[in-house]
Amino acid sequence: MSLKNRILATFALAFLCALSALTRAWTQDKVPPQNQDPVSNFNLTADDLLLTKPETPEQLMQAVVQLTDLGQATSAKPYLKQLMKADIDNETVLMLRDKYGPAAFIALANNKTLQPESTELLKKMEVAFRAYATDPARIDGLINDLTGSPTDRAIAIIELKSAGAIVASPILKRLGKSEDPTTKDELAFALSQLGSPVVQPLIAAVRSPNLNIRKVAADVLGDIGDPAAILYLWNPAFSQSQPKSIQISARIALAKLLGKDTRKTEELNRHGAQLELKKAAIRLYQTYNDQSENQKIWVWDTKQETVIQKEIPAEETNLTLGLRFAKEALEMSPDREDVQTLYLAMALAMDAYRVGWNNPLPQGKGTAFNLALLSGSKAVSQVLALAMKNGHTPSAIAALKALGQIGSRTLLYEKLDKHSSVIAALNYPDRRVQFAAATAIMQLDPTKTFPGATRVIAILTRALRGEGSQSAIVIDSSVPRAQSMAGTFNELGYNTQPYQTGKAGFKAATSRMDIEFIALEANIARWGLSQTIANLRADSRTANIPIIIYGPLRLKNKIEYSIRRYPLVHYIVESNDSKNVGNQIRPFLSSLKTPELTGDIRTEYRKAALYWLSHIASSQRTKIYDLESAEKPLLQLVPDRDLASNALITLGGIPTRSAQADLVKVIVNNVFKADVKEIAALQLAFHIQKYGLLIDSMQVAEIQKAYQAAQDPDLNTALASVLGTLQPDNKIVGERLQKFQPETNTP
Template sequence: MVCRVGALVIATQRIGYQPERSSGVCDMARNRIVWFNILCLACMVTVGVSPVGVSPAGAQTSTKKPVVERSPLLKEPTTPEESFVASVLMVDLARLDLAAKYLDQFQESEPDDSLLLRLRDKHGTAEFLKLAATKELQPGAMTLLEQLNAAARKQAEDPAIVDAMIQRLIQGPPERDLAITELRNAGAAVVPEMLRKMSEPAMIEHQDTFVVALTRMGNQVIPPLIGALDSPDERIRAAVIDTLGWLDAAEAIPYLWFPAFDEQQPMGVRDAARRTILKLSKGSADRGDQLSSVVASNELKRLAKMLYRNTDILPVGEQGGVNLWSWDSQQGTVTEKNVSPDIAALFLSTRFARQSLALSPEQAEPQRQYLASLLGLEVLRHGWEKPRVADPGSAMYLGLTAGEETMAQVLKEALEAGRPSTAVAALEVLSQIGTREQVLSQSGLKSPVIAAINSPDPRVQFAAATTILKLEPKHGFSGSNRVVSILARSLTDSHNSRAIVIDADNRRGRFMTGVLSEGGFEGFLAAAGRDGFEQATTSAGVEVICVHVNCQRWDLTQTLSNLRADARTSAIPIVVYGPAGVRESVSRLVVRSTPAVYVTESATSSDFLDQMLPYMKTLRTPAMSPVERDQQKSAAAYWLANISSGSLGRIFDVSQAEKELSTAAEDPAIAKNALIAIAGIASGSAQRRLSDVALNPQTNEGIRQTAASQLAYHIQRYGLSLTKDEVIDLHSGWKQTQSPIVKSALASVIGSLRPNPTIVGERLRQFPTPPAN
């Protein structure tokens, strides 16, 4: 299946083509004239009625309340259609009280789908929209519009109804005009069936009729027609290109470059595409000497790069997604799918990069761009939490075959473009095919793998840290301390989306943590900017930092500057909140601290969240799911244990993570690796932590066994650091434990304490002689 988005707007200018108006417009005009004449007649009949607030000559002014004006209609509506038309007319006359009355009459008649569609075809969708936009007619008018939309969708999705429209389309001028009006009103949803019918051999003679119908349906058909450019039928492709030209569809130019110069396309399609490009971009089809395959390849390369680096150039619908129209070979027509802006942009980038590569196979840039977009698209489509497997036919597999140099460049460009999905995939590929040179500066330039540990994105940071460890560097390097710090932060992830609130006013700050809790965040309050910075840099899962404008002990400017300067917090969204009157004075500071937004403080949580949450939804990378966090936590514990017990400990200092490892020792999922890592830290606190876990009767016996074994190892390696009382507790716990495996492990600890001969002799005498058999 090949997909295209039909709504990409490139910087080109439409040139004023106006499609022919249908007879439906004339019907609406005639209908308005009829009602205007009725109104005039009504005015003549009621000429004796004095206007409100004006007394006839010679009459005394009345002190009574003025009587409400009568309806200007000569005759009250008696049918549902007359009630609908009367309601629209009263809106035009600003008689909204009467408009509501007639609309109620219309809705009380319970109009069915056929009546709604007939009214739409006769009077136009604009009349329904006018009623829905009138505040005084709500909620009834909006309900009516929703009923019409539902009826229209049902009509467009019914092949039999659409087929009947198409049959009328080919029956001659009278029927054709009515069919075009019906098809136009049905919208883009009928285009797939029209394309399917066009491909039938019996419809070849009616090709021009379909082109005229599609053209008169207007710009709404452009997106599905762009999707139809990948039809395997040459006749369909040529007709679609001609239609796009008649519609002055400048947004279609990017999709015409490849068919215009692809040698695999028939000459008729290539010529049609070139003529349309020239018409839309140059205003004339007679300047073909300005186009070439080189120009086309360069333009496609530019488009691919632009979409890779800028997601926000695509138009986003009300649901927050981008509509992609695709050619479905099984259905023999186009289908529509709504996807996220990131997926849409990467998909289009892959399409244009692949086409540029086909026109210029020897160019390295479209090669890298195609691979980069493929890798990022694969990650997003499969989901962040799914393991990335290099199966044959996958982008990861293709990356393995591309070589270390190409993948390093792909990683570098992904970091520059802010594409975390591509960066993570590239790092995972490099972890399998890369060499130790990737952690060294190359030709005076910083290694992209090292640069990735300072990426704003936490996923990229973690992937970079594990990639470096898999490459097993033999020497230290600039930024090596960041590796352990990244792993340590992942150990303490609570599975909740955390929010740091920095506010010197304790009461207001506590209120804010409550507000954020309603928004799905676990709030942590810091009274000073410095304290909030410390919490943000040492905690995992922080997804937003809320800072009051009157921040103290770092002021607002210093707090925001430090948050943006530190790689651990540089990409965390910041919400600056305060009074409405302060917004303007801090606007430049907020802009410089992007991603950041100013939110007016409110007495209600709903008002604050209504300002904050829409902004949070616009951020590119979604929050990590609980599955992802568990995966990172498990991997972090494994690598810290590996560093602690192996040769990597000479380069990476695990003691930086002692606090996080000590907490992780209570987590059954990662406790064993955490204890192994603790055993590699030469400190008395590490030894005491191992002893505490080993002696805790509430802890799982498997974890206690590991703790006791690692305690014995720690004592052998670094010497005894426990106090006399702690040693006594150790002996007591050893004697009292009932678990054989724990008792055995603690025995190794007792032996590591180097008991004197008297104690050894006493223990030996207590051991019975084995029986003869």
């Protein structure tokens, strides 16, 4: 390529993107006049208009351009088709581009008569030029030209700019290895001229272990002036781990980006820097979405000694950046509790993300979970509160697991708002968190009652069934309408109780601890809508219960605007049609839940729930927890040999006639093995001792028959203990003594 053509091509590079946009923007009513083929006054054919018959790609392109310029687009189209069938390579396309310029390709693409071949030719030219512009050998040659003559340097910078962000990587690598001050200055100047495309690579370079690259990156980011760099300069500017030269460069860059006097960088301070980093980390923590797509990110690569681009899921990007900002904020004030909480929450979130929903957190030295254990229950309790406030389910689950291992009973009585974060987690709108909270409380082993004890049993019982019943509250000043909406929700599977005032509904929600959602009519009274929502969100017992507001369509926008600051609130249009209501609420409620539990996880939950229920039954904790609501599904679990023992132990701790009768059913049922019957018999004896004889005479007779038929010694002994608890009278005792035949060596 001649120097003249090279210079012309260079200046054309800057307009490629703009010209490509014009291709899409021009509409058909702006098609140039040559789209219409005027009839030649001389009735000349295409061959008559051309000096020679085109054959080579260059001749075909020339024919297409000439005929189109003469208003003969129809005559030009066969030559264009022939050119496209030739499947010309990138080198030929670039030669044609150099000769005719990008504007000629765009003009052809916008000629309706020449489409679609003309648009395909334009795309082919853009692809070829992009490959040419990003060729590594070409880029290396241009970087060499940066240290050449002023003309060579100017041309090199323009051409490098056309290649985009990828040129930053080889320039930074060259910068890191160069020992020549002049070369370093030329490379730094070139980076500053490349503008916004290299901002993200330079942000990654700010974390380079090479001090010179860090300094140049900070200086150049300040010169380019893109506000996207601000967040990434706070730590270099104020971290005590950064050298003074880096701090000065970063502060001057920040002053430029923030529009401040670079001679008064003292106006910037560590406190403000920490606050900005903390806010950024919180935003990234809040944008949790495990269904997000991949995105590209620039990072520093130690092996290659420069920046590289990676493609990773957006959620991982958010967590990576959030963890980085939280750590940088922590470096500025390591003893601040709020920053400690944020960093620990981000670390747990990252580990939870890496292993996925249905896998346990990694444990051991160097893991976030071990870090949580070492941080103590106070710090982890704050992490739990932060996780629930920001709707980050994975880190909430991780925090609850840690609290179960290191917490104490006092956690159930501490007050964050009105109740502890552990108790608040019982009503978090995700069943994984609810179950984690219930099991954590069981591990804390409270010795006196606490708010939410009934909710613990409800959660454990639901795990036994797999699903279980769901409850809701309706608050509506109109009694007929409240009953109608309660009926609608009942049809959808929610056991719904109506209340007439906001105050009454709030009281019910804070006392029941088993509510899936609260439905509010838009015009409720005593309290009004805004006050009711504010109070529900202010109390930790109800802060995480979803709220559904229903009313006419005309109020939808107004109410949604007024409640936008409250989380977990959704407006639906009032309807008596349960299908219509279901279609409106299900997407909202489903969006608050994590992926469905797998069969293995459900089995694990069932075993854990049954273990804790049996623990309550056998450890004198029935004064705190009422097990009666758990009775119904227990008998169904006995046939499972892995679950039978704990199911029977739990039945033995429920003070009802039906629980005693269920134990008798197991004893007399021949389906069950002797070892299972033995456990049932021992639990029945214990039950009679504790609560008295509650079964009828027919059932007692069945036990006596079972005793007579029992061949297994252990079962026979267990049944004997049952009969002994019946307090036999002297006559029965006498008969039994006389029938007894002791083993002896003498007659």
